[in-house]
């Protein structure tokens with residue numbers, strides 16, 4: 698059930714049988730000439746909604762802007778500083794905990810969010826450890842799962858794309874969005890990529906990124922992305938994350 702499409706009595710009823718919630722988190726940043734700016738938020742959200750529907754789990758609103766300072770050299774990219782994003786995550790968790798949610802399953806679509814999410818979880822746990830959380834607050838548990846890290850998902854992308862998967866604007870994430878948003882895919886998928894596979898390297902700030910990777914991709918050839926492969930990746934990820942979520946909500 699999507700929280701945004703639920704009424705408050707429905708959320709209250711849900712809490713009588715479950716204290717678990719899925720929180721999709723992504724980013725708003727360039728994904729090369731053939732990938733959507735919203736890729737990381739769209740992928741996390743579409744998978745989260747399907748997982749929620751399959752196993753009757755509540756899905757919170759998506760955090761669509763993440764930590765992406767290094768992408769600011771490209772129009773459309775937005776970022777929250779790590780310190781801001783930590784506050785956003787912490788406040789969302791505390792809001793939901795206030796109503797009785799205790800198990801927070803963050804379904805992530807952006808590698809750049811991982812360090813900040815981990816720090817935010819530590820801030821939440823520190824409130825309990827220092828005794829600064831409300832005395833009646835139950836033990837909260839937070840977990841992070843990246844949709845693209847599951848065993849089955851990685852197997853599909855390895856077989857389909859090999860070294861053309863890359864590390865930014867990957868063939869897999871672009872394929873997933875082409876499956877989710879085929880009409881918009883028709884428009885952008887025809888844009889030529891030169892070179893077919895983008896270069897790789899280390900990145901620092903936004904200017905450095907744009908200089909080294911002028912079209913925005915790193916190491917990838919999203920020209921291989923198709924709607925059919927996106928469907929396979931979607932189904933594999935949903936299956937793996939349903940299992941992960943069910944295990945997680947049993948956590949003591």
Ligand SMILES: [Zn+2]
Pocket residue numbers: 728736737806807865866867870
């Ligand atoms: Zn991405």
